[in-house]
Amino acid sequence: MESKTKFSIWYIIFVVILMLALQSLLFRSSVEPLTYDQFLEKVQNGSIKAVEISEQRIISRSDTSDGKPSKLYVTVRVPDNNLVEFLKQHKVTFYGKLENPWLKNILSWIIPLAILYFIWSFLFRRIGKGFGTTVMSFGKNRPKVYGKKEANISFDDVAGLDEAKIELKEIVEFLKNPDRYSRIGARLPKGVLLVGPPGTGKTLLARAVAGESGVPFFSMSGSDFVEMFVGVGAARVRDLFQQAQQHAPCIIFIDELDALGKARGLTPYSNDEREQTLNQLLSEMDGFNTSKGIVILAATNRPEILDPALLRPGRFDRQILVDRPDLNGRLEILKVHTRKVKLDKDVDLKRVAGATPGFVGADLANVVNEALLHAVRKGREVVRMEDFDEAIERVIAGLEKKNRIISRKEKERIAYHEVGHALVGNLLTEEPIHKISIIPRGIGALGYTLQLPTEDRYLMTRDELMGKICVLLGGRACEEVFFGNVSTGAQNDLEKATEIARRMVTMYGMSDRVGLAMLEKPQNLFLNPQAQFDFFKNYSPETAKLIDQEINRILSESYEKVKQILIEHRESVKKIAEHLLKTEVMDEKTFKRLLKTEKDKHRIGLRY
DSSP, X not given: OHHHHHHHHHHHHHHHHHHHHHHHHHHHHXXXXXXXXXXXXXXXXXXXXXXXXXXXXXXXXXXXXXXXXXXXXXXXXXXXXXXXXXHHHTTOEEEEOOOOHHXXXXXXXXXXXXXXXHHXXXXXXXXXXXXXSOGGGTTSOOOEEEOTTTOOOOGGGXXXXXXXXHXXXXXXXXXXXXXXXXXXXXXXXXXXXXEOSXXXXXXXXXXXXXXXXXXXEEEEEGGXXXXXXXXXXXXXXXXXXXXXXXXXXXXXXXXXXXXXXXXXXXSSSOOHHHHHHHHHHHHXXXXXXXXXXXXXXXXXXXXXXXXXXXXXXTTSOEEEEOOOOOHHHHHHHHHHHTTTSOBOTTOOHHHHHHTOTTOOHHHHHHHHHHHHHHHHXXXXXXXXXXXXXXXXXXXXXXXXXXXXOOOHHHHHHHHHHHHXXXXXXXXXXXXXXXXXXXXXXXXXXXXXXXXXXXSOOXXXXXXXXXXXXXXXXXXXXXXXXXXXXXOGGGXXXXXXXXXXXXXXXXXXXXXXXXXXXXXXXXXXXXXXXXXXXXXXXXXXXXXXXXXXXXXXXXXXXXXXXXXXXXXXXXXXXXXXXXXXXXXXXXXXXXXXXXXXXXOOTTTTSOOO
16 A cells, blocks of 8 residues: 555656646747847837846747737847837837746756656666566565465375375464464474475475465565575565464465575685575574464475574474385375376276386376377377386386487497396396387487386395496497497496496495495485485595595406306397397387296306
């Protein structure tokens, strides 16, 4: 209401100034200027019959006795003591006018200032749009506010996160029945921090809390508080908590908290705006009363970089892990996403869940959508199991590129490369070979071998890790055995194998030569878990040399043993590769039928 009043006042002032300016312009356009000698000449000729004399100018009117329209002339007055006698002599009517210069002086100041103000306001509003705000609202908040109708999400819409939902149901119960807890002296937690990998459903859980409790839900991102001007973020934090207190009981949700709450003092330089905003958030969290029913929910996938002051009891009292779902969790998530999907009788969601280890809720939603799109492309009204199989491969390996032209020679090398992976994987690991393909997919994959685990695994033994390294080296080794040289196709395989070997030596204590000391630790718990060498290193140059030697030894010995396996099974490899060149795609049944070899239970001496 106050902003509308200010706008009305400025509008009235602008209209008055505009009217005065137009009046001045109209007056100037209707008056013809005359020099003083021209004015005297017209008086002498009898062309002027009336004169208005002021301190600074002379306004004269022409004679209308001949029927012509009257004209106005303006002349700058010059000192002339004989002017009055001259006018009397020629019988010209004259009179004086006392000017009031204050209005003119004020307008000479106000009009330029008003023009500059409107230009300034217009330019900064345009600039402000680029930053998502305006000049006059830097300190104002723009939270997304969801009421009971807008936050129409319940815990039934969140699957696969049973432990997290149990924790949050207490918050909902507290918001619904605060007296039940206050009678025995229990207090509502001030803050609840949701941590976990991207896509696991942290934001969805927060909205479900608001939907279940039926209270207003203020949602903002951590980056919304930080602007280009120092002090703006702190003002927005104050404004957010003021709005929350007016709508209590309610929930404040800050997504991507790490953008706002990064630990202070980690770098030699400081960001005054971010630190002031963080300090204001810490102050507000200490200052508000939980009895009013205000709960702060926050989400982040980088908890390790948050400021310790945020994580202490009394601010974020609770930290809830929203982790990747297990097999049963993935099955429940798939059931939620396929509620409105027409599924064929052959669709086995449990099989789909088993084929997607490590997938989060967002990944599974993407799989369901890709299966739908594939069914539509095939002209079907229902989704079949083959659509889900194609969707899983699409998400894992990328889009098929059947039109890419590959020469016969390169295609043969790719086939032997993939068969090398498959055969070693079948002999040395427990994960069955689901599919082999030499059809290019994604950005750089010319072929791929898909192994699907039979169950979720949380621990890996040293033998199992060595088996993974051997599988990764199987493609390059097969090229060398059958073609006598190697290609660039094993670049990604070598990268992954080196990473596993490095972790075995520096993090898992699986090297007798290096020892049990943990020499490296990941810098990131949830973001980009496959990042290469993103570690904190804590060892001397001599130890680094020993680490490199041990990694090279593991890779070299594994490579030699893989080559020996492929030489022993040369005929099987050749038979499978020739079949793959004809069909381009091979499933698990065909692979096992062609192999006809039992798995080596002794893992052929891979211990070291």
